[in-house]
Amino acid sequence: MNFDFSDDARALQDSARRFFDEKAGPTAARRVMNGDAPYDETLWQGAAGLGLTGIRIPEEFGGVGLGAEEACLMAEEIGRSLAPAPLISTMLFTEALLIAGSRAQQERWLPGIADGSIIGCVGWGEERSQIPTSMPDTRLGKSGVNGIKCPVADAVSAHVAAITVAGDDGPALALLDLAQDAAAVEPVETLDLVRPHARISCRDAQAEAMGGTDAFQDFLDRAAVLLSFEAIGTQDAAMAMAVDYAKERVAFGQRIGRYQGVKHKAADMYVKQQLARAHAMHGAWAFQAGAPELRQAAAAARTASLDALTYTAEENVQMHGGIGFTWESDCQFYYRRARAISAALGSRGFWSDRLVRALEQRNRMAA
Incomplete structure (x- = not known):
C-alpha cells in the first residue's frame, strides 16, 4: 500500500514552504515574541490570501475544499517555519466544525475562516484534569456554559472557540462565541512565547452543542x-x-x-x-x-x-x-x-x- 502524498499535494507543500520561508521563520518569531501583537497580522492575511486558512473548508463556504493530506502537509510547513500566526489553532477549530458542527454553524463561521476574517481555537484543558478524554467540569445547561478552559492556544486572538463540555457519556464539543462578555479571555504565561495562550472563563455564556462524545x-x-x-x-x-x-x-x-x-x-x-x-x-x-x-x-x-x-x-x-x-x-x-x-x-x-x-x-x- 502506498502511503505517499500525491504530486498535487507535494506541489502545494512546496508553494507553502516558499511562502513561509519568506514571511516566517525564527526572525519573525522573535519579532512577535519581543513585540506587543499576539501574532503576525501580515503573515495571517498573506496565508488567507493564498487560501491556506481554507484548505479543508468546502468550496461552497469559500474554501479550497482539499483533503486531509494537503492539510497535513500544511501543518508540517507551519511547524517548520515556527509561523507566528494562529494557523494551527484555526485548522483544529475548522476540523472540529467539519466533524461536529451543524449546517447552520458551518454557514456562520467557515466563510470567515476561509477569507481570514475569523480566527478559531480549541479549548479542552482544565485545572483539575489535563487528560482530553476525562469528563470536563465545564457544563452546558439551559442558562449557558459554565467553566474554565486553560491554557487555550491563540484564544487571545480568536473570535470563536470549540470547547469541551460534559456530555452524557464523556466529553463533547460546544461552540463558544468569544465576543460575549460572559466569556472572559485572560492571557496566561506559558513556555511558548510566540504562540500566546489564555484562560477562557465562562459564566452563563451562550454556547451551542456540537455533536456528541463520538x-x-x-x-x-x-x-x-x-x-x-x-x-x-x-x-x-x-x-x-x-x-x-x-x-x-x-x-x-x-x-x-x-x-x-x-x-x-x-x-x-x-x-x-x-x-x-x-x-x-x-x-x-x-x-x-x-x-x-x-x-x-x-x-x-x-x-x-x-x-x-x-x-x-x-x-x-x-x-x-x-x-x-x-x-x-x-x-x-x-x-x-x-x-x-x-x-x-x-x-x-x-x-x-x-x-x-x-x-x-x-x-x-x-x-
Whole structure:
C-alpha cells in the first residue's frame, strides 16, 4: 500500500514552504515574541490570501475544499517555519466544525475562516484534569456554559472557540462565541512565547452543542494527526539547525561534526524523524480514507512525533553548547514549541495508552 502524498499535494507543500520561508521563520518569531501583537497580522492575511486558512473548508463556504493530506502537509510547513500566526489553532477549530458542527454553524463561521476574517481555537484543558478524554467540569445547561478552559492556544486572538463540555457519556464539543462578555479571555504565561495562550472563563455564556462524545473522539484522532505533522516540521527545522552548526563549529582543531558522539546524536535525530514520519503518513492516509484504524494510526503518529521532537529540541540546545542556552540563540524557539506541542492535546503517556487500547481492540476484533 502506498502511503505517499500525491504530486498535487507535494506541489502545494512546496508553494507553502516558499511562502513561509519568506514571511516566517525564527526572525519573525522573535519579532512577535519581543513585540506587543499576539501574532503576525501580515503573515495571517498573506496565508488567507493564498487560501491556506481554507484548505479543508468546502468550496461552497469559500474554501479550497482539499483533503486531509494537503492539510497535513500544511501543518508540517507551519511547524517548520515556527509561523507566528494562529494557523494551527484555526485548522483544529475548522476540523472540529467539519466533524461536529451543524449546517447552520458551518454557514456562520467557515466563510470567515476561509477569507481570514475569523480566527478559531480549541479549548479542552482544565485545572483539575489535563487528560482530553476525562469528563470536563465545564457544563452546558439551559442558562449557558459554565467553566474554565486553560491554557487555550491563540484564544487571545480568536473570535470563536470549540470547547469541551460534559456530555452524557464523556466529553463533547460546544461552540463558544468569544465576543460575549460572559466569556472572559485572560492571557496566561506559558513556555511558548510566540504562540500566546489564555484562560477562557465562562459564566452563563451562550454556547451551542456540537455533536456528541463520538464526534469528539473522532476529532481527537484527526487533531492528533495534524499536530503530528506540525511536530515533524518543527523537528526537521531543529535537526537542520543542529546539523548545520555541527558542520561549522570548530573545537579542539576540528569541526564538532567529526566527533563520534555528535554524529551519533545527529543520526538518532534522523532515525526518530523517519520513524515518526512513517507513522504520520499512515495516520494521514487513515484520516483521508476514513479508515477504521485511524485511532491506532493517530495515536502512533502522535507518540512517535513527540519522541522525535522532544529529543531533537533538547539535543539541539546541547549541541550548540553554552550559546544554545542564551536568549540570543534561536534554539529556544524549537525547545519552547516542543513543550507546547507536547501539552497541546494530552501527554505522550495519554497517547501511548490510547495506542495500546486501540491495538487491544483491533486484536479482539481479529480473534
